[in-house]
Amino acid sequence: MTVRVLLCDDHAVVRAGLRALLSSTDGIEVVGEAGSGEEALDMAAGLRPDVVLMDLQLGDGMDGVTATRRLTAAADGHGPRVLVLTMFDTDADIARAVSAGAIGYLLKAERPERLFAAIRDAAAGRTVLSGSVADRVVSRMRAPGPALTPRERDILGHLAQGLGNREIARALFLSEATVKTHLSRVYTKLGVRTRAAAVAAATRHRLLPDGWETP
Numbered sequence: 001m002t003v004r005v006l007l008c009d010d011h012a013v014v015r016a017g018l019r020a021l022l023s024s025t026d027g028i029e030v031v032g033e034a035g036s037g038e039e040a041l042d043m044a045a046g047l048r049p050d051v052v053l054m055d056l057q058l059g060d061g062m063d064g065v066t067a068t069r070r071l072t073a074a075a076d077g078h079g080p081r082v083l084v085l086t087m088f089d090t091d092a093d094i095a096r097a098v099s100a101g102a103i104g105y106l107l108k109a110e111r112p113e114r115l116f117a118a119i120r121d122a123a124a125g126r127t128v129l130s131g132s133v134a135d136r137v138v139s140r141m142r143a144p145g146p147a148l149t150p151r152e153r154d155i156l157g158h159l160a161q162g163l164g165n166r167e168i169a170r171a172l173f174l175s176e177a178t179v180k181t182h183l184s185r186v187y188t189k190l191g192v193r194t195r196a197a198a199v200a201a202a203t204r205h206r207l208l209p210d211g212w213e214t215p
Contacts, residue, residue, distance in 0.1 A: 001027070002027055002028065002029050003027060003028050003029070003050050003051055003119055003120060003123040004029055004031045004047070004048070004049045004050045004051070005022060005028055005029065005030050005031065005049055005050070005051050005052070005053060005119060006030075006031060006032045006033075006034060006040065006043055006044055006047060006049035006051070006052045006053070006080070007019065007030060007032070007033045007034065007052075007053050008033075008034040008035075008036075008037070008039075008040040008052055008053065008054045008055060008058070008064070008067065009033075009034075009035070009053075009055040009058075009085075010035050010036060010055065010057070010058045010059040012035065014055075015033045015035070018030070018053065018085075019033065021112055021115070022115075022116075022119075024112075025112075025116050027120065028116065028119055028120075031047045031049055032047050032049070035058075036058055036059070036061050036062065037058050037061060037062030037063060037064060037066060037067030037070075038061055038062050038067075040052060040054070040067050040071070041062075041067060041070055041071065044071055044079070044080055048080070049080045050080060050081065050123045051080060051081045051082075051083055051119055051122050051123050052068075052071055052080045052081070052082045052083070053083055053085045053119070054067060054068055054071075054082050054083065054084050054085065054102070055084075055085060055086055056084060056086045056088060056093055056097065057086070057088070064084065064086070064097070065096045065097055065100045066100075068082045068084070068097060068100040068101055068102050069100040069101055071101075072100065072101030072102070073101065081103045081104075081122045081123060081125070082100075082101060082102045082103060083102065083103060083104040083105075083106060083118060083119065083122040083128060084097045084102045084104065084105045084106065085106050085107075085108060085115075086105075086106075086107065086108065087107065087108050087109075089105075089107055089130070089132055089133055091206055092203075092206050094133055095206050103122050103125070103126075103127055103128065104118055104121070104122050104127060104128030104129060105128070105129055105130065105133050106118050106128060106129075106130050106133075107130045107132070107133070110130060146189040146190055146205065146207070147189070148186065148189060148207055151172075151182060152182055152185065152186050152189075153207060153208070154172060155168055155172070155179060155182050155183060155186065156186060156198065156199070156202045156207060156208060157208050158171055158172070159183075159195055159198060159199055160199045160202065160203070160208055165179045165180060165183070183195075183198075186198055190202065190205075
């Protein structure tokens with residue numbers, strides 16, 4: 001069986017290199033190239049690939065995580081498998097990609113043979129991780145971060161944007177007293193005493209909601 005692959009990377013040279021590389025092996029066919037997340041969604045709907053090789057950083061517009069989430073949610077869960085292929089291996093990037101539905105996370109430094117095998121595994125529904133990524137995942141599972149409620153995570157996200165208690169209360173339609181109570185609980189769970197320390201700890205433990213970044 002031939003695995004139909006759609007490439008999504010904002011660099012034309014990278015796409016050309018991947019196409020040439022994948023064309024050198026049997027059982028894999030590149031059916032299209034997308035230079036943006038939006039283009040990948042449009043092409044996937046028409047080409048119906050088995051696997052989408054997805055970069056995370058796609059320049060302006062939709063990023064790779066958002067595109068992954070929409071692709072894997074398509075057709076009532078019967079959309080293509082998304083295999084992330086990127087240069088970045090931070091805990092935050094890995095967590096966001098996996099949460100969005102990516103079946104695998106591969107680094108561009110991998111050997112060609114590993115990439116070929118990963119594409120076939122992804123098409124078959126098997127999880128694929130680069131060695132260093134797997135190590136990070138296992139480490140995080142062994143040392144999980146503090147458990148915060150969805151409301152506490154929302155407040156942390158606004159806090160990371162530099163908002164004060166009154167502004168957070170207004171944004172979330174809460175009283176200022178309620179915000180203070182939630183923050184007190186967050187400080188206790190994170191073992192910190194200041195707003196800056198709370199944001200630093202939340203970033204370290206990947207507790208900020210998806211899409212929130214410190215300015």
